[in-house]
Amino acid sequence: MHPVLCGLAANTALPAELIDRLIAVADTAVDTALASRPDLSHAQVLALASRADDTAVQLVYEGRLTAPDVDPVTHPQAALALLGEHVGQPEWARLFALDPSVERREKLAACPGLPPDAVETLATDSDARVVAELALRTTSDMAARLAGHPHAEVRRAVAANEATPPAVLAMLVTGEGLRPAERCLVCDRRDTPFVHDQGCQRTDCDLLPGASCDGSHESTVHDMQLQALRNPATPAGAVVGFADHPSTLLRQQLAARPDLPPEVWGRLVDDPDAGVRGELAENPSIGVAQIRALATDHGYDVRRRLAHNPRVPLDVLDQLATEVRIGSHLLPRIAAASPAEVAAMAGSKNPALRMLVAERRDLPNGIRDVLARDPDAKVVKSIARHPGLSEAQLRAMVDRHHVRVIAKVAANPDASAALLEDLAGLEPPGHKVFREIARHRNATAPSLLACLSNWSARSLAAGHPALPPHVIVELLSHDDWQVAEAAAANPSLPPSVMSQWVLGR
Structure with a gap:
């Protein structure tokens, strides 16, 4: 990465004739900056897209690359990105549904609005990760169908899908009406019983830390329950029993739900874990009785989180403001x-x-x-x-x-240039003060020059258009690459210097 070229690629004042030249000499980092420019011609967009798949994908997300511009065979990642934006060609979906690459099939499964035949192909994919990706975002009917999939990872994804019918979510939580899952990612890869080492150093291992299976797929089932608790479509009646579950994570997620009956609030107020009580404290649905009880709770972070509850009475907030660092x-x-x-x-x-x-x-x-x-x-x-x-x-x-207040004063949008200059000269100087001045629209050359003496504000000041041009030029050779890049992106950089850097390479 060359910081000056990266900065020039993002410079809004870069002359149009230099963009083509910069594209010709760019590396990946410069390509990324160039792809974000709103003033690219269609020819320049195509030239950038042809250089690297990552750049082509970025141009898709920028809205600059469209389906007629992309060949799915030579630029599969860009084609998948277009499908993900729901602007790809239907035949691409059919192509990628049979792609030998699991990664590509996974990406396809995450795309909305796929043709029904492609969805059917993905739903029967031999790799559970592909089916799980489909289950995460698919329609209500398909989610209900995949809830009975033999792989626990697919069921976990169905539990997270808000389109899954409430009755199906209840079945996933309780297990009633569903045959037990037969496999999970853990027993797919390891002989059971197995618990994945939290500090696993294997580069070829994709199991999550702590993942475990003793034949019951317990870690995946736990994650499925957690997803169902997070899912607002899951009926409250199906999850209230988790108030006494041994898993702290599940009780915490239960406490955050807005649809719990009052009797469950009462049980969670007395939960032994402060994290559970903290989740309950922020829950906007709890009653005043629970709020007042939690206002006297000295468990870690409970009262600070209670202060963020939108229904906290002002007299309670008055008390909390005095006693807690909000x-x-x-x-x-x-x-x-x-x-x-x-x-x-x-x-x-x-x-x-x-x-x-x-x-x-x-x-x-x-x-x-x-x-x-x-x-x-x-x-x-x-x-x-x-x-x-x-x-x-x-x-x-x-x-x-x-x-105690000068950094906040410097951040006031109406602070004048004269005031900012005076603040920059106050003793003792402060990092926050210089940073606020360096990003202020009213900052002038004298205050910005003072900011250049501070390491934390230097790169901000280098990019400010009020900095004198000769200073900006000097900063192009600064030892700190962030300063050099910011200076190169400064629209006040003389065009002649821009030309020297681009054409002289």
Whole structure:
């Protein structure tokens, strides 16, 4: 990979006549950058697609390569990508359904809208991984049919498919009405009983860590149950019994379901595992009684997760904000608060609650301005990025709270060029401050030059169009490849220098 050429390939100001030349000298990394350009001609798209399958696939996903452009024999991966986007040719599906490559048949099985005859071929494939891939996304009728497949891996995929009929999902969970599975990926490959080593170093082994089979295909059955619990189409009545299951993972997934009856909430509130109680704490369907019980739960992360529940009462959130490190981001309950609730929180005696409401970016001007004058630095940090704050307000924040708020002030979309220059010169400098300045739309040459002295902001500054052109040119030879690539992608790089790099190679 040549960083300068990669950067030039992504440069929006690269002259059109240089794109063809760059395609001719490009390597794989440069091809990737070129394929993302929106200004490629059809001829350039075809030239790039002809170089490597990966590039052709990328061009499919970019919407630049279409079915008439692709030969499925010479570019099978691109053809499969087009089928995956539901814009391939039906005859390709029939071709790949019989492909000797298991990997290609798997990719085909994941494609939507396949012709019925191709689906039938895949449903009877000799490799369970192909059938499982089909089962994961197929129609309701086919999913119901594959639920009785003798391979446990296929049944696991059926359990994850939201199109699977609820009655069939219930059968998979309970086992009632289905013959036991005959095989799994573990007993396909190993003599049983077998437990796959968590630290297996074999490069030819594709079994998951901990996969096991003693004849009952237990690890795959466990995964099937987990998928069914995650599936919203699985009837609640079929899964409530998992509240007492010995598997912590299954109980955790059960606790996250929104359709549980209240009596199950009560059992899960008292679960011995904090992870289960944490999942329940974030569940938006639980009742106020469970929320208040969990508010006193000192298990790891339970109360922090409860703070993210959109139905948590504000008095509970007030308590949690004081006792738990929630972080400075907008909580669902704060985002949904009414104007009256917002005003009450902004006037709270609890600075932690004021900090949380300050994370909203749609506050009325009056409330915003009051919070901008808050004596508590953490409140000011939360409000500092709010749009509409004047330069005087932002400077007042820095004067009062200095290093504790300057990074957030620098991130304010309305921060002026003069303010950013002053922030760049403050002592002590901070990595976060320089990074925010380096990516700011109002940053000017003086502040960006200061950012170049900081290792964490240097590559961001190198790509900023306000950087002086002669500095950008110097950065092309920087020891750090990320800086050199960012400078090469800078649209303020002189076109003559771009030509030298492309034509001089």
